[in-house]
Amino acid sequence: MRNDPAPQASGPVPRAAARRDAPVEEAGSGVSFVMPVLNEQAYLRRAVETVLEQDVDGPVEVVLALGPSSDGTTELARQLATEDSRIVLVDNPAADIPVGLNAAIRASSHPTIVRVDAHSELAPGYTKRALATLARTRAGNVGGVMSAAGRTPFQRAVARAYNSPIGLGGGAYHGGAPEGEAESAYLGVMRRSVLEEVGLFDESIRRGEDWELNLRIRSAGYRVWFDPTLSVTYWPRESWPALARQFFATGTWRAELVRRYGARNSIRFFAPPALVLGALLAIVVGVMQLTGALTGGWALLASLVYVPLALYAVLIILVALGRGGGTGLRDKLWTLAVLPTMHLAWGSGFLVGFLRGAGDTVDTSRLGGRNTPLP
Template sequence: MPGVSYVVPVLNEEKYIADSIRAILAQDYNGAQELILALGPSTDRTEDIVREIASTDERITVVTNPRVDIPAGLNIAISRSTQPIVIRVDAHSELSANYTTDGVRSLLDNGVANVGGIMHARGRTPFQNAIARAYNSPFGLGGAAYHGSGEAGPAESAYLGIFRREVLHEVGLYDESIRRGEDWELNLRIRQAGHTVWFDPALSVTYWPRDTWGNLARQFAATGTWRAELVRRYGGKNPWRFFVPPLLVLTWFLSLLIAGLQLTGVFSPLSSALASVVYAGPALYLLALIVVSLRMPGPLTLRDRFYSLVVFATMHLSWGFGFLVGIVRGGHHSVDTSRTTAPRER
């Protein structure tokens, strides 16, 4: 099998990085392997953990990423790597044991440029479990194939990615001016260059999402802002589902405005009745939140279902608000502060 280079951007991941590295080093793969860790200026114990593990395995190389941003770290790691296949891994994810073997075979057998599989979110606390359930639900993140299941075949984008090195260099690696949504943008350029991005549901990755409400809100606000930046750059090439959260936020804003005007007596009775139609959007959304949260599968407590409702609303409204901010001013000044602050225990 061809050699593979795992590239991992790392910042403030003391809770997850050791398990992520161990899952990579334990891959059942009959080929050369190297692991390049792009280490950002962490404020927790991440650097100590990384360097301790690196000292025990010659396959690991640690490089510094002074710019912090994920695309910059990935490009630094790719530039230091040597193998013909490049495998992106997140520091808060764990590859299944056969991920590399199955992924490289899928890449070669299908003659494609990039292969990705399913992100299976998991949690360690009740609230993080609620976030994981939302990630795994079509209602949470819009039903992209890699959040659920589906048939193997060409895809718009891929989670993480198993790449042919020559294709990465052909399209110019990751765009370092994009801090969020870099995967989608890279895969768009890969497809525009005439290559195929492939989804393979046989590939599975465990993903550990943010574990506090504040970090979740900051993450999704930043993601929405950068999605808006991608809309500003690429327009209609973005999927329609990304416009739903900002429309939801706009209906909430409009509902509050109409309510204020009604309370101050600005509208006539007829105008007020007609304007009340705007409340249908938020009402239907609240109903959907309640129904979906109550119908989440599994032996869940009432608290678990309430957490799910809160998580869904936080993801959608934070994303939508961030999108509206990004459409107005772009994404250049937006930073995902859920990564730059040290993790906090619940």
């Protein structure tokens, strides 16, 4: 077991260094899977099974960082550990994802680290292909496609939004981008030496920690690589309130990253807050028109603020009624609700975070008793 502490990331990210290649580990040197876990009783067993079923040349371990679950997840994790000695448990009492990931990495022992999520399932052959890509490209991090899926009409609607460029802005791992260098990677397969060099995950960041880590990896001169042949099934939130809380927290922390790293953030991150500001402006204009505070030519000119919102509404309707995802009426109706929820919650969180910083904002969407599935 590895317990030596690694330095924590702090301060501004340095300018990009000269291009460097990550080391290639010897065949059979082993792989450590690290997984933060909180209230995943319905998903954990299958998530762990898909990890242990991976075809890997060499020893394997799965390190679960256990947050304070209230749904029986911790008891299930302990049961799994008694069933298979390759499963290692560490505590993550604060339930912060980067803290749990760092604890799991420090408790692991192999030279290659594979981040996995308790709400996901690795496709057969995922790790073997990722290791081959890592060795071929000499990248610092390799990731693939997040393939969201759902079990209920609501969850399928959320999955459809995740898989659509309209839903999450068209990041490479949400769609069919070609293989090549990327801004970030979903989950990630990384060399321990690269992780330790850049300081592991920044524990001051509660959401967006992957993007920030990959920024430091790229700034150190290593490539972050997207391989579309790698696929991970992701199960989204199961209730409307949980989805809204998740996206509000994510938007808040994205704004914090914008405050810290400015122009290094993609322009697509500014679309949801622009939508929120447009909606607020339209409400103000509408009130002024209804009360007679705005009349004549000025009222007509001000009506132009409704045009982007009308176009947005048409786009959402077309996406909801279009092909893809569930085909039932309830799936389509939920899509009509899910897409604006994601955009407005994310955009509102962004504006709050941009004005005051993320502070102690946490994602409460997986807290016990608050994620009741919608039919």
